[in-house]
Amino acid sequence: MAVLSRRKGKLAVPKLEPRLTALSILMMLVLGAVALRLYYLQIIKTHQMADLADRNRIRIRRLPASRGLIFDRRHRVLVDTRPSYDAVLVPEDLRDRAATLRNLERYLGGDHVEDKLTQAEDEGIPSSEPVTIKERLSWDQVVAIETHQLELPGVSIQVTPRRRYIYGPLAAHLLGYVGEVNEQELKKLPGYHMGDEIGKFGLERGWEDYLRGVSGNQEIEVDAVGRRLRVLSEKPEKPGANVILTIDLDLQEAAEQALGNHAGAIVAIDPRNGEILAMVSHPSFDPNEFASGLTAAQWRRLMSDPAHPLEDRAIQGTYPPGSTFKLVDTVAGLEDRMLNKATSFYCPGGMWYGNREYRCWRKQGHGTVGLINAIIESCDVYFYNVGERLGVDRIAQWAHKLGFGEATGIPLAHEKTGTIPSTQWKQRRYHERWYPAETLSVAIGQGYVAVTPLQLAQLAAEIGEGGIRYQPHFVNRIEALDGSAIKVYQPEVAARIPLTPEQVEILHAGACGVVNSPMGTAHKAAIPGIEVCGKTGTAQVVKEAAGARIKEEDLPERYRDHGWFIAWAPGNDPRIAVACVVEHGGHGGSSAAPIVRDLLVRYFQLYPPGQPLPAGTLANASATTRENGD
């Protein structure tokens, strides 16, 4: 070592030499130790350290894909996505936590910032993940935060596309809603991240895979206080595909308007292909509230509302079909060769069976009635006889063939099947034998029978279409952003029943008479110039006490009967089939029929029938309806 060299022979200060030598050794050892430490850090641990350095400076920022739009059948936007400006904070980048939070609260004009952070910590969200402090900032708030960046290290504005339901509650049950992806969904579904939107209900849920798109990401270099300096790399997002519905916005609005404040449901279908033109369930809810995240109070209010706004009555509401079920009896009887055009029964106003009288709705009776008039006048005794002769199992068999007691397969979750009783069903359900008298109730659509509005709309469509029933659907096609079709939904035949032309003619004559004959129960649904066919129904809510007859108007509303009307038009070549239930509306002829009429009028204004109508007919018809409407 040069330090210790004795090149010059004699040292000048000999007494110092040993101590200086010792110090030299000590110093070189210390420098050697430092060199070893550098070797350890820079050679052995370098990959780990380089990785940590990158993690320091690189933040991965997800670019959420904008969700596909939803259009009506005529390409009008029903649901879109707008940017929402949210304030987010990366806890890891906070330096002076108290000061930053204080400033932030000042600019946002609110508190809870601390709470949101603690909540995120409690949920175990890593401190490098941004925490959303406040959503949907006003423009002033955005400007305040952007201009005070230096006082707010770690805080930034995140632009998030957010769902907007332009018409609020319109068709809410069908469209559904989106919400933030939850813990279970994150576990189950790959490709979702905390804070992502996911379809929770309705179409939004069913078509999630098309609507959601593919999110991209950005690698962003940040400095020590978390300021974003530059984008290192970027994988752009792919927006979701657009969904075009078979729903017609105008018709949907007309249906909602026609139903007004009544609780109930309307389903309108194109019988030629099963396309749903309008589907209303009232009361409804505003899916926008879900998209921005419901508060606990909002959720409680929706859940505990006695009117059940979240229930989709069109597919989940099950009601006794009342007299509309007589069309099912008719089909069953005709198919079973038990009935023909000439079959007639005598109606004295009631029928004794066992030791009880089963009344006809018309106290004075209908006298001797044939099949077509029995449908027109909705004679109960006639169909008691039909029911008695067919037996419950025959009725049930044909009801199933017509789609009752089964899910229609509409692509919405939680569809109800309703109930079609049979001897077997009763044995299974109640472990009891079937009493023949119960068949009489079934024949007039009361008792155990329960159907959904969609099923009845399908019945109207099927009879109108002469025995062909199409799969009900509400999505016409899926389009890419450039308008090219990704998927087109073709009509599918769900079932056929063999009906001879004569049988079709009988059903047609009966249903047409319901609306157009002076004796018909639904003359309020008549539209001059258009042949409307249909059938009314009144579903009992409480069983009548034998012999007692209480006037509907005297009953408290919740005990009043549900009113039904199903229809198709034009009669000879139907393009629209409708079912409408008005909860506690009383007789179908007075409650539901005018509503359906309004809807049909609107439909034919929008889609005029082939033959030209006398000028003003439709407009006048509409005006009259409003006068007569209840």
Added chain:
Amino acid sequence: MRVGIDRRLIYHFDWAVFVLTFAIALVGLLSVASASFSVHRPFQMLIIRQIIWTVAGGAAMFAVVMFDYRALASYAYPIYVAVMGLLVVVGVIGQATGGSRRWINLGLFTLEPSELAKLALILVLVRYLREDPPPGGLRLRHIIVPALLLAVPAGLVLKQPDLGTMLTMVLIFATVIFAAGINLRTMGILALGAVLAMPVAWHTLKPYQKERVLTFLNPQSDPLGAGYHVIQSEIAVGSGGSWGKGFLKGTQARLNFLPEQTTDFIFSVFAEEFGFAGSMLLLGLYAGLIGRGLTIALRARDRFGALLALGLTAMVFWQAAINIGMATGILPVVGIPLPLVSYGGSSLIVLMAAMGLLISINTRRYLF
């Protein structure tokens, strides 16, 4: 007192110390340039100032070389008293930065008297100890005066508070006393006393200083708080790898992840950009300078010159070792600048003058 150019002065000029000093100062310029370069501040006055100070330091170095160091012996006490006066003044009118009063604003530049104090302390200690020790070495009573000479500046500096400089002074004192021939038993007793005094010293530390010591013992205990500095520094050094990320390309420094990156943690800036190769080069330069300083001490003709050379060398050694040790996480964080590299005029000029003094000692051994 001999001032003036002697032919032998040029002939025996110590080029090693000269070259090593400027090489390290050059590393300093690169590092200061890099440390002050960031996306937000691409251009800084810092590097310009550091260049000016390097030039001023060079001038001071030559001035000192011209000067016969032996004359300093007679000026040691007046210099000491004057510098202590400055230290008192700085405590009263000093400019407070980051919680401590260390600088006197002189208009054109700010003076940091504690840097001068280190030099003054060395001078006065060596002046006092220039006589040969009694047989059996220096005992407690012989070092009472040197201890008092240490206590005055150390106490004043600790008051600022500047723990790093205080520590440097204590280490220089210990080194000089050891070389001057302290009795080994006495040294053992002193060391024991120091250990026993530690709990007392602990109470005099400021909370942030206590935290730093605790953090050193377990940096991961609070990675975002007090341990942050050490961890970020280790990341910077380690991520440099073998050859470094390249000049101005260190992300840790450029993105401000390093604390005090122009002063206390400047080594991390350099090590990140120049890697293990650069670190070894810098460490080699220091080793060369320190080795040369010790050689000069060994060869000096008089005891005053030898101890002076040792004191100056110890000043460079302890500061370099502690600073790099701290940047690499083997020592607790105390604010000690990296000699000749850290940004700061007072420190740079004092150190270059000190190196001039080393050259002067080496050169004049032929002039007797």
